Amino acid sequence: MKNFKTLFVLMLAAFIAVTSCKKDDKELNENLNSIGALTLPSNQQSIKLTPSNASAAQQFKWNAASAENGGLILYEVAFDKESGDFSNPVFKVVSDGAGIQPQVTISHKDLTKIAALCGINSSSTGNVKWTVMASKASNRQAGQESRILQLERPAGFAEVPSELYITGTATEAGEDITKAIRMKKLEDGVFEIYTSLKPGSYILTDKAVQGGRKFYSEGSLIKEGTSPITTTGNTRVYYLKYDFNVATVADAVEIQSMGLYMSAYASEIGQLAYSANGTWQSDAIPVVFYQFSWGRDERYKFAMHTSAGIRYLGSSNENNVSPVGQGASYFYLNAVSNDQWNNTYKFNPSADNKNVKVVVTLNSSGPYTHTVTTQ
Incomplete structure (x- = not known):
């Protein structure tokens, strides 16, 4: 009898717990009111795209949607061809704040991709259509308003290669x-x-x-x-x-020779021959520091003779120090001016009245650089 009473109490408690849970259950409210008016950019606005400018961008804004009983609303801007109905947008962008804010800034680089997806060729102008989609839980709605955006693409590729x-x-x-x-x-x-x-x-x-x-x-x-x-x-x-x-060959010149230019003499004291893989190297080049009243001058850089004229390679430092004790970056090569003294390197003091062997490396294996070995 005692066991029966205990079982009855346990069953009653379970029944109360179940009915209590049912009373607390609430149906998820996914009701979502339509998105407010689109505000930016204006309808038929024309944008001349400059994807090479990293800071070039266009802001898109709209009035926020509302939902019954509140709740989190997320936004996407959807793009389609002018004849499209957004059933299968060509491109979508989540709004700022991980989708929470009623605005988003889209770079010209991405707008160029969108233009290409909508059939606008390089060096051409065409229209794309955009709207805003809002979602709350599983309820997703497209805005009742859409706008036309006129995009002018420059010459160039919408998807540039990451390697070449x-x-x-x-x-x-x-x-x-x-x-x-x-x-x-x-x-x-x-x-x-x-x-x-x-x-x-x-x-x-x-x-x-x-x-x-x-x-x-x-x-x-x-x-x-x-x-x-x-x-x-x-x-x-x-x-x-x-x-x-x-989409342009920005430069194409024949390199006719590479000289080791010594500033104090205002001339090249030796030549480097091209070997392969963007590398030039010299035979033994005699080096004699120039004697001034204040001391001996050891400054140098490189003169690259091309079909378009002489181009100089030198240091990023306008006024340099001795290479003794310096790291690898001291020898990095940069395009510099034809100034006789600025952006030069200094020979190691041990090179005075000796021969040196010089190697210039201009390939993708790392920073452009050079080595000088005293013989």
Whole structure:
């Protein structure tokens, strides 16, 4: 009997607990009122895109939506072709504050991608449509209002390569794409290389494997495709610079020679010969510091003779110190002016009245740099 009473009490307690839980349950309210008016940018606003400018951007704003019983509302800005209905937007951007704020700032770089997805070609102008989507829990609604945005794309690629290689029979590495030569990345979409080219052909690619995007130049323009660039004549050394942000060959010059320039003599005291892979090296170069009344002068930099004139490579420091005890960065090479004295290096004191061997390295393996070895 005692056990029966105990069992009855336990069952009664369980029943009360279950009914209490049911009373406390509340149905999730996902009701969401429509999004307020779009406020920025104005309808039919025209934007001239400058994706190469990292700070160029456009702000999008709208009036916040509301929901019954409050709750967190999240926003996305959706873009579609002018004829689209946002059932499958070409691009979506979460609003500021991880989706909470009724605004978002979109870079010109991303707007250029959006323009391309909507069929606007480079160097062309076209329209895209945008609206705002709001969501609360599983309830998602598109705004009742949409606007047209007129986008003017510059020459250039909406998706610039993150890496760039050169490959082909004219290159130092030949046509085996797995051995393609990597170019140095200066900034997003901008690459350069110091290399030799022999008779043959070459092409640019964003991957050193089959299946990568291929590019070629036609005059000063960069185009996507597999048309090889043909070279003829003798093997020559070149400096090539490509800017995919504006689809342009930014620079292309033949490098005719590289000289070791000593400031006090205002002349080159020796020459370096190109070997391969963006590297020049010298035989023994005699070095004699110049005698001034105040002491002996040991300053130097490099003179690169090109088909477009002399370009100088030197130190980032306008006034330099002795290299003794300095780190690797002391020898880093930078484009500098033709000033006789500024942005020069100093020879190690042990080089005075000795021969030196100099190696200049201008490739993608690391910072541009040089070494000087006293013999």
